[in-house]
Amino acid sequence: MLILIAEDDELILKTIEHKLLKEGHEVILTRNGKEAIETLQERDVDLAITDIMMPFASGIEILSAIKSMGKDTPVIMLSSMGQEEVVLNAFDLGASDFIVKPFSPSELMLRVKRFLSN
Secondary structure, eight states: OEEEEEOSOHHHHHHHHHHHHHTTOEEEEESSHHHHHHHHHHOOOSEEEEESSOSSSOHHHHHHHHHHTTOOOOEEEEESOOOHHHHHHHHHTTOSEEEESSOOHHHHHHHHHHHHTO
């Protein structure tokens, strides 16, 4: 399965990449929202994992771009901002899941498997 990761924190990006590669997934890494949106315009992915606070375009903008392209890609949102308003906004826009940082990479992998097994 092809998974896009949009994360500007290099440690988190590499941790998620390592776990996904270990599980046998193909991974596309993007380090800002603009790069993620451009990649999504060129490639179809099976799942997107995106941080909310990103340079150039937020995770919310990435989610909106996916929906405006008419894609049904599941999106897992990551954020250190666990405020209810942010979470509800992400779900209203079509987010599939929301994980508050810091998170367990193993928990993330369980959630990834849930979306990719459908």
